[in-house]
Amino acid sequence: MNVPDDLLYTESHEWIKREGDKIRVGITDHAQAELTDVVFVELPKMDRQANAKEAIAVVESVKAASDIYAPVKGTVVEANKALEADPGLINREPFGQGWIYVLKIDNPDDLKNLKDATAYKKQIGG
Amino acid sequence: MTDTATKKTALYDEHVKLGAKMVPFAGWLMPVQYTSIVEEHQAVRKNVGMFDISHMGQFIVSGNDARIWLNTMLTNNIDKLEVGQGQYTFLLNNKGGIIDDLIAYRIDNAKFLLVVNASRADEDLDWLKQHARGDAKIESRSADFGGVAIQGPRIGELFSELPVRNHIVDLQFEGMPISIARTGYTGEDGVEVFFRNSDASKLWNTVLEKGKTLGLKPCGLGSRDTLRLEMCYPLNGSDLSPERNPIEAGLGFFIDLAKPNFIGRDVLLKTKENGPREKLVPFKMKDKGPPPRPHYVVFENGERVGEVTSGTLSPSLNWGVGMAYVSAPSAKIGSQIDIEIRGQKFPATIEKKPLYKKS
Numbered sequence: 001m002n003v004p005d006d007l008l009y010t011e012s013h014e015w016i017k018r019e020g021d022k023i024r025v026g027i028t029d030h031a032q033a034e035l036t037d038v039v040f041v042e043l044p045k046m047d048r049q050a051n052a053k054e055a056i057a058v059v060e061s062v063k064a065a066s067d068i069y070a071p072v073k074g075t076v077v078e079a080n081k082a083l084e085a086d087p088g089l090i091n092r093e094p095f096g097q098g099w100i101y102v103l104k105i106d107n108p109d110d111l112k113n114l115k116d117a118t119a120y121k122k123q124i125g126g
Numbered sequence: 127m128t129d130t131a132t133k134k135t136a137l138y139d140e141h142v143k144l145g146a147k148m149v150p151f152a153g154w155l156m157p158v159q160y161t162s163i164v165e166e167h168q169a170v171r172k173n174v175g176m177f178d179i180s181h182m183g184q185f186i187v188s189g190n191d192a193r194i195w196l197n198t199m200l201t202n203n204i205d206k207l208e209v210g211q212g213q214y215t216f217l218l219n220n221k222g223g224i225i226d227d228l229i230a231y232r233i234d235n236a237k238f239l240l241v242v243n244a245s246r247a248d249e250d251l252d253w254l255k256q257h258a259r260g261d262a263k264i265e266s267r268s269a270d271f272g273g274v275a276i277q278g279p280r281i282g283e284l285f286s287e288l289p290v291r292n293h294i295v296d297l298q299f300e301g302m303p304i305s306i307a308r309t310g311y312t313g314e315d316g317v318e319v320f321f322r323n324s325d326a327s328k329l330w331n332t333v334l335e336k337g338k339t340l341g342l343k344p345c346g347l348g349s350r351d352t353l354r355l356e357m358c359y360p361l362n363g364s365d366l367s368p369e370r371n372p373i374e375a376g377l378g379f380f381i382d383l384a385k386p387n388f389i390g391r392d393v394l395l396k397t398k399e400n401g402p403r404e405k406l407v408p409f410k411m412k413d414k415g416p417p418p419r420p421h422y423v424v425f426e427n428g429e430r431v432g433e434v435t436s437g438t439l440s441p442s443l444n445w446g447v448g449m450a451y452v453s454a455p456s457a458k459i460g461s462q463i464d465i466e467i468r469g470q471k472f473p474a475t476i477e478k479k480p481l482y483k484k485s
Contacts, residue, residue, distance in 0.1 A: 036147070036348065037164045039439040040416050042468075058468070060416055062163045062438055063348060091162075 001124065002029040004095055008111060009120035010071045012053075015095060016114060019102070023111070025071060026099040027059065027090060030124045035061040038090040043079035044101050050074060052110065057100055059090065068100060072110035078102035135180035136272045136326035144344055152245035154181040156347050163348035167441040170312050170353055173341035174278030176333055177350055179318065180326070183247030183268045185240040191260030192236050198388050199257060200230060201372060201381035207232040210293050212307060214380050216372050217242075217250055222393030223368035224375070226250050227360065229309060231294045239294070239305075241273075241318070243362045257389070272326045276333060277316030277353075280340045284333065288317065300332050311350065313357035313480065349441075356440050356482035358408045358449060364420055365406055365435045365449055374402040374451070376479075404432060405457035408481050411446035411465070412473040418448040418465050425464040425471060431456040434465060440482060446474075447481045 003009075008016040013031035017024040032038065042058040050056045050070035057068035079101045083089055090098040105111070115123065133154045141148060146157035157178065159166060169175045187196055197204045202215035212231035219225050226246040231239040242250045247268060254264050282288060285306070289295045294307035302325040310316040321329050334342065351361065360366050360375055372381050373394055381394055411418065418437030423430055437448030448465075456463065459478050464471035 034147075036159055037162050042416060058416070060439070062352060062417075062441070063158070065416070065419060 001033065002095070003117050003121050003124075005117045007095070008071075008114040008116060009123075010069065010114060011123065012069050014069060014071055016071050016111070017099075018111065021108070022077065022102050022104050023071065023074070024099050024102050025068075026094055027068065028120070028124075029094045032091050032094045032098070035059060035064075035066060037062050038087045041080075041083040041087045041090065041100065043081070043083065044076045046076055046079065048076045050076065050103070052113075059087075059100075070103060071114055072103070072105055073107065074103035074105040076101055077104045133181070135178055136323040137178045137180060137274075137330055140327055140330050141178065141344075146344070146346060149347070151347055152181060152243070154244055156181060157344070159346040159348045160344050163346070163352060164441045166343050166345040166349035167352050169341060169343035170278045170314055170345060170349065171442055172279070173343075174276060174280045174284065174316075174337060175312075175343050175345035175349070176330070176337070177275040177277070177345050177347075178272075178330075179275050180272035180323075181244035182273060183240075183242040183244060183250065183266060184271050184273070184320065185242065185251065185254070186237065186265045186267055187240060187254075187262060188234075188237040188265075189261040189263050190236055192238060192262045195259045195262040196230070196238060197385060198259075199254060201388060201390070201394075202230070203382040203385055204230060204232065204238070209234060210289070210295060212239075212292050212294055212309060216377070216380060217253065218371070218388075218390030218394075219253075219368055220389060221368075222371040222390035222397065224362070224366045224370055224372060225253055225368060227362055227366055227377075229307075231307065233294065233305075239320075241320075245363055270323055271320055272323050273318055273320045274330065274333070275310055275312075275316060275318045275350075276342075277310045277312040277314045278342075279315055280342075281314075281316050283340055284336055284342075285317070299329070302329055304329070311359055312353040313359075313482070313484075314353075351436075352438050352441050355436050355438055355447065355449070356442055356480065358479040358481060360406070360449075361436060370406075370451070371397055371402075373397045374404055375406045401454055404451045404453055406435070406449055406451050407457045408447065408449050408477045408479055409463060409465075409474045410443075410477050410481060412475060415446065415472050416467050417446040418467070418472075418474070423466045424450045424452050425466060426452075426456045426461065431463070442482045452476075
């Protein structure tokens with residue numbers, strides 16, 4: 001499984017890419033493989049405020065619906081509209097075009113609580 | 127359903143070798159998918175796919191009294207079967223509720239093969255043994271026999287000889303003795319093949335090899351579920367349960383009330399007379415949106431009228447579809463209903479069976 005070194009991760013299989021005072025969030029390669037074919041994505045609403053570990057989006061595969069969480073406290077400033085037409089992007093490019101939303105974070109220090117690639121690799125047994 | 131899965135079919139190693147994602151199902155570790163549920167689904171609709179169904183129970187019922195006795199245990203009429211023919215039928219409890227749905231084959235004058243759901247096999251066997259009469263003998267051969275379902279329009283290119291629909295024949299396939307039945311759970315032409323566990327890997331790999339040029343894919347439980355749901359074939363444990371009878375499930379075609387006596391008959395007669403309180407109906411979402419799932423609540427004009435039992439995004443239609451038990455007055459083809467998904471209501475229409483038709 002691909003686990004890029006330059007990203008941060010959560011226990012619940014989101015990846016986080018820091019972009020200044022914002023973070024881009026998606027689900028990992030491992031998560032998309034476990035979920036199987038993604039067929040629907042419920043994107044978070046713009047300007048929504050979220051606490052860390054709050055469910056703010058839903059990814060649905062053929063088999064089941066799974067919640068996607070906010071890794072840290074912040075406000076939704078962008079959502080990947082391309083997923084509405086092509087939810088399979090999450091399977092094909094989990095770390096690229098399959099990103100789900102961008103969060104403007106309240107406090108950059110919160111990112112210290114997230115896992116690095118090594119810790120995440122250990123979690124998924126890879 | 128996801129209890130401690132310790133049992134492995136004789137094909138377990140083959141699944142692992144192919145990189146299947148293994149999941150617990152009815153006490154077994156089964157492949158849910160090899161590459162992608164959608165790809166496997168399409169392989170069956172367009173070409174051909176092979177499923178391990180070795181987890182299903184196989185019982186042999188034999189004896190001079192077998193026929194008459196089985197006819198008191200099952201809803202369909204076994205007397206209508208000639209040797210080599212099978213029928214879909216139900217095993218009911220005393221309340222008319224469904225213990226299991228199964229296929230009964232008459233493999234000889236006084237010998238029957240019952241193919242039952244893995245999740246119910248133990249219970250079925252107990253129930254049958256409890257009620258055994260005369261010299262009828264019931265044996266489970268599940269431990270020694272496996273099965274695969276090979277399904278799809280190109281099935282005829284795999285086998286030189288195929289039985290007619292709903293019939294079963296014994297034959298030699300590449301030197302292996304097999305029973306092959308023209309039946310399935312996908313809505314496509316196809317067969318279910320039963321074999322000795324000692325032949326399992328050889329048979330599996332022979333079919334994979336022969337099917338290569340036909341686009342044959344090994345298929346998991348994921349696509350088995352989407353394929354059957356598009357056809358509105360019920361799944362025991364989801365759409366069928368001991369609290370539901372076949373008339374409520376819309377499967378009255380497979381009960382013969384003209385038979386003088388079988389377990390559950392009196393309840394079915396009453397249900398037929400009074401009409402079922404709820405009915406199992408297929409439905410299709412009106413708009414593109416989240417797919418329906420089991421246990422979502424069904425509304426009509428703002429009033430709760432039922433609950434979804436099966437739901438998914440149909441890979442063939444690329445659209446949300448499902449089945450739900452709804453109160454009888456609402457259970458009409460064309461009725462507009464709403465499915466509540468995460469607190470929001472999404473419109474849907476009650477449809478005719480099947481949800482998917484080959485164009």
